Amino acid sequence: MDKYIGKRLDGRYEIHELLGQGGMAYVYRAYDRIENRWVAIKILKEELSDNSDFLRRFRNESKAIAVLSHPSIVKVYDVSFGDRIQYIVMEYVDGITLKQYIEQQGELKWREALYFTVQILQALQHAHERGIIHRDIKPQNIMVLEDGSIKVMDFGIARFTQAETQTMTDKAIGSVHYIAPEQARGGHINDKADIYSVGVMLYEMLTGQLPFVADNAVSVAIMQMQAEPTPPTRINPAIPKGLEEITMHAMEKNPAQRFPSAADMLEDVERFRRDPEMVFNYGDQMDHAYARGTDIYDSVRGGQQDYNDNYEYEEEYVRSRNGAKASMIVTGIVAAVVVVGLVVGGIFLWNFFKNSTQTESDEVILPDFKGMIYETEIKDNPEYADFEFEIVEGNVPSKAAGEVLQQTPQAGMAVKKGKTVSLTVNGGTLEEIVVEDVSGDKQQEAYDKLEALGLKPKIQAVADEETAVGYVVRTEPAAGATVTSGTAITIFVSSGPSTEQVSVPNVTGSPLSTAESDLEANGLVRGSITYDDESDKEEGTVLSTSPEGGKKVPKGSAVDLIVSSGKGAEKTVHYDIPLPSGVSEDLEMSIYVDGELFDSRVVNPSVSAYTGAEFTGTGRSSLTIRLNGQDYITAEINYETESVDVHSQVAYATPTPEPTETPAPEPTAAPSNDAGDAPAGPVTTH
Template identity: 30%
Template sequence: MEMGTKLNGRYKITGTVGGGGMAHVYLAHDLILDRDVAVKVLRYDFRDDQDTIRRFKREALAATELVHPNIVSVYDIGEENNNQYIVMEYVKGMDLKKYIHANFPIPYQKVTDIMNQVLSAVNAAHHNRIIHRDLKPQNILIDESGVVKITDFGIAVALSQTSITQTNSLLGSVHYLSPEQARGGMATNQSDVYSLGIILYELLTGHVPFDGESAVSIALKHFQETVPSVKKYDQRIPQALENVVLKATAKEVADRYTSVYEMQNDLTSALSADRRDEPKYTPSSMMETTKVLEPIPVAGIISKGEAKTKGNQQSDSKQLKNNTKSDEVQMKKNKRRKVLLWILLALSLLSVGVFFIIANSAPKDVNVPNITDMTENEATKVLSEKKLLLGKITKEANNEIEEGHIIRSKPEMGLSVKENTPIDIVLSSGEKTVEFLDYTGKSYEEVRVELSEQNFTVKREDQSNDTVDSGLIISQDINENEEVNPKDTTVTFTVSTGQAGFEMRDLIGYSEKSVRDYVNDNGLNGTIIKEYSNEVAEGQVLSQNPAKGTVLYGGADISVVISQGPEAILAKTVSKKIAVSYEESEETNSSGNSDESKESQLIPNSITIYIEDQEHNLGTVYQQFEISEDTEIELDFVLQEGEKGRYKIVRDGETIEEDEVTP
């Protein structure tokens, strides 16, 4: 687009800012509001793609709903000469990619400050059900004051759904692509979380974690390789800060932060001394779950032993009968007695043995140990030493027991149970949480009192709004129905200050038409007064009320005084009578003969009069005549009040009188 082109007769193109996969961005000047803006114009090769145009408009409209200090504002959308365009806030500064190159290494506190602003913006977008899908440093701007602003919200949807591939844009985005997007899956809020983790990685190390010769090779690394440790490049990075990177960039969605808000909360305390000894984060999907096998009960021992005993008894009886047949009767009796005694003794010994076998194989009674406030692994070890099993595990909120530690067991501590009895445990899920409500449209002061009583920390950010009354909540940074712990939760409400105000412009020197245009453009009630002025030219503003810089709102009254120029002073005619004397002189005439008589004749005086008044200049002749005798003349002077006139009388080239005349 050529420089000087005007879109809609309002946005004059003055320069170029950059470009992306589907649009060019130009610097323009808003001729109505007198401000610089950025204009994003759809690329030429997309102009005939109706699906892309439709998505471009839809996503642009969605972006206008995102009102957040860290999101680039969208002012206007339109079309002219088949050019689809979006008018946005112009951020004077640089993108985050250039900022990293120019300022690396970046202090950890500055890193967390930048990320907190980015996370706050993305969280607001997710709250409005908008997924960015293309988060990368090139889409994050930092102005000269250090304020971070994200751009291109929603535009990535159109690019991802079109069949046209822009190689340069893809190469720029694939470094921050989530594994599920790289596989061709649908993007979710947690896809943005992954991209944010890669951006945090780049802020800490100065480069992206994965690189390659093609977009495909880089995409493969995203779902095949683990993100390298940031401590490999800088050992001073706190483990808690690295853990934020590891959890945000986990390959499995289940291991990542469930929301941007959760990631922001974790990042906020990453530099805290309380987390100095935090262990390295390990995704749960990488850990094998230990399975406890149930012991196989011993069965059939007693019955087998009894069967064996009976078999031995029968065998011994038969043997005894065979032996007695060859002995004498007495010997038979004696031997029979001895055999019977031995049989009785054997049976007794066998019975004692069977008793001990049964006694030793039966489960013993044990007391349930105290496993309160232990972790699951610690409790499993203690129960195993008592030959008890870990049973059913349930979770319950608790304000006293640390999350992941045991609140109580069932059966309770000290009760007697048999060995191998399963002991059920209740784990603490942390402090009790509540579902956060939707407070938009409600009075901030009432909500603040209510939440403060519940131990929430409540903060306020003011923002003007033409549709929401002053003092009512426009938005909140915690989603409705989100489970939160009041004691550890800070909620920030955006509160309406009513209609947007603006500063009164300096109108001194404006023309009447310019004043009327300013009044109409800003919805003001204007009163114009006209007065004479010797200092300000006719038709220009002499004074204004209210003064320059006063904050005004639509419908406010203003008045201006416009100069009529100097006030005309009525002139009057002043007459003055002056006596002009005649000076005699003679002239001699001759006939030419020596004898001819001579005769004398009077010569007239030439009189010239000059005057100075409203209509005449002293350097210009006012009257001229001749006199041959003393003559009285009357001069008329046109003079204003307080003004003096002058006159001069010249006789035959000699000034004979000069004086002033007053009204």
């Protein structure tokens, strides 16, 4: 029996069924008792709760979705990162994946393919404009709803563009059939990687087949970087020339030659929809031969191929209400409503590289260590456990102490596990630096100061009501923080007060985490939080805002919140537990609340017919009472009504003592016979 099914999380979310499970988390269908709606809850596996990498991915997904608010992106309603359980509460989606739809229909009509593509690009435009790259765009992560609308989901390996983290360093998990060449080789990526993936999906929708297919993932990854895809019109001559150009332009090997942004690709798609006869002649602008990028190819011609072996195939777990296989009619009208589980970030069927019978299974791809700080980013990092390191000291005064200057073998080569990698590391030890307070300084002055300290500054504009344009508002890490040399630091520079007016969302009655997400989605920031100990609402419930909901304020304004501490919401419920009649011996009673042992005691029904217990909490909790290990009472504690609702009470069965065998009587010895050795005969009495 699943440990979560039948339980209630935080007295609110009733877990009903398991939708899917994978390498990182479980996804359940649950009912939100407060909002009266079905939700999907993604729960991090317990064995991974101490794994910092999986915790980072899991928490990053919640942060990524939380800043997004778009009809084509699955919503996040609530998050909980407690000590015992960590979960994300998301929108529950009815539909099938775009992958299933393509498999059922084969090649799609080009107008239908563009109908889906437009929605996907609109969702990505929204994410990219907020600094989020999905990094795992594929049809398995696109849900198609009854009305033909789509939902982009699974931001489990998403990244904020500000993060200076390479794909190889993060061991990103994606689907090799849809990843961009720079993603496959472990290079630094931006939002153009998502554009490439959209191009591959469009190719698949138009032709009914993937551009690159091979026996193993390594070969597919190399094809992503080197092979030329067959032009779509050779597979399906009905595809208009202009649409083929859009598809191939999105799939350029060189990121610089793709569409500059999702918005630009969307603009050309819309232009084509209005005039299907038009052509774009992208090749005349950038001399491409179906996406050959010299900066990538020069690194692999005539040598070992670059690829990233961290990519794994995923499979969504599908479950319909009737247990039937999902199906959908081409016109977009759903023949039967189906329910599929949200794809878990990291649900795997198998790991191609660990389980492969190919010789590549003993090889790993060497990351690019240049520019990384050896002590803090490489040494003792479990992600690089496949390598041994030999350190050669270098001396480049303009580089940070501890920075890797060169490496041998070169990045991208396939090497045996345990290979010794020689790193030339800039001399000196990592110096601890206290971040200087540059708030109020001009942008360039602040940049020069922090760079002189040995930090790696970058600039980010931010609207600010009080700081003059071009002057520093703050830094991250903040002034006074102690960091090591070479640390990246963001300088937030004022772009002046925001002229855009936005409405304060009505978050009264919402959980604090949801309120914060709604404020951020509306371009506002959370201000101060004041806790009210008198409120009878659950802990973390927003009671009011200042300014109040609906009021127009400048974008970027702070909104103060008054939040329930939950102290006034807690209630104590007394329950007189009836004891079984006709029992005279002592019984061991165990009381469980929400599956955890609450109390244990010895009771004797012959002494008293009841034993009392008190429970304090909010919402509702499950109650199980056992006698001598036997299930006796199952019930629910309702703190709101201060009552206990008994679901079942089983008659206590007194253990039947095992029968004791009566020993057979010892045989009685016959009296002795005077006849010496003569056998004794029967004794006759006269």
